[in-house]
Amino acid sequence: MRIKLLFCLSIALSILSCSSSKKVNSNDYLVNEKDYIKAYKAFVFYGCFNEGTKGNFSEFLKKNNDLGLFSETEVIFQSTANFADSLGRIYSHKIEPFDYGDGKGKTPNLSACLLYAFSNEIDSLAKINYKQLQKCK
Numbered sequence: 001m002r003i004k005l006l007f008c009l010s011i012a013l014s015i016l017s018c019s020s021s022k023k024v025n026s027n028d029y030l031v032n033e034k035d036y037i038k039a040y041k042a043f044v045f046y047g048c049f050n051e052g053t054k055g056n057f058s059e060f061l062k063k064n065n066d067l068g069l070f071s072e073t074e075v076i077f078q079s080t081a082n083f084a085d086s087l088g089r090i091y092s093h094k095i096e097p098f099d100y101g102d103g104k105g106k107t108p109n110l111s112a113c114l115l116y117a118f119s120n121e122i123d124s125l126a127k128i129n130y131k132q133l134q135k136c137k
Helices: 002-021 033-052 056-063 078-092 109-117 120-136
Strands: none
Touching (some): 033 078
8 A cells, every 4th residue: 555655745846847847948957867867866865864863964964065956856856855855754753663682772863774775665666657757747
């Protein structure tokens, strides 16, 4: 059921992106699928890890004068970036702390967020969004 919900939300987001993409000259938005998917996954990871660290990741980026997702924002629409970020934030609340060994009581945010952002589920959603964007042209 979760996959169906994400699929439906993804399609809805793609349709919304279509209406905004019509304002852009199609020659201005020439992004290949590989770059689009990488940017989508980066936003999922960012949302997950930033939420999991209660905003400390964002503060870390600012403190270290890091551009964050500046270049990824150039690849996908803001509405798509916000959606991908939200997927990551939602997922971060599902990450459980370890209950054994030296990790007892600690939450594996980094590894869990990386695995989720680069999962087949997110890959599929990113591909669906990219294909829908191509139809909008």
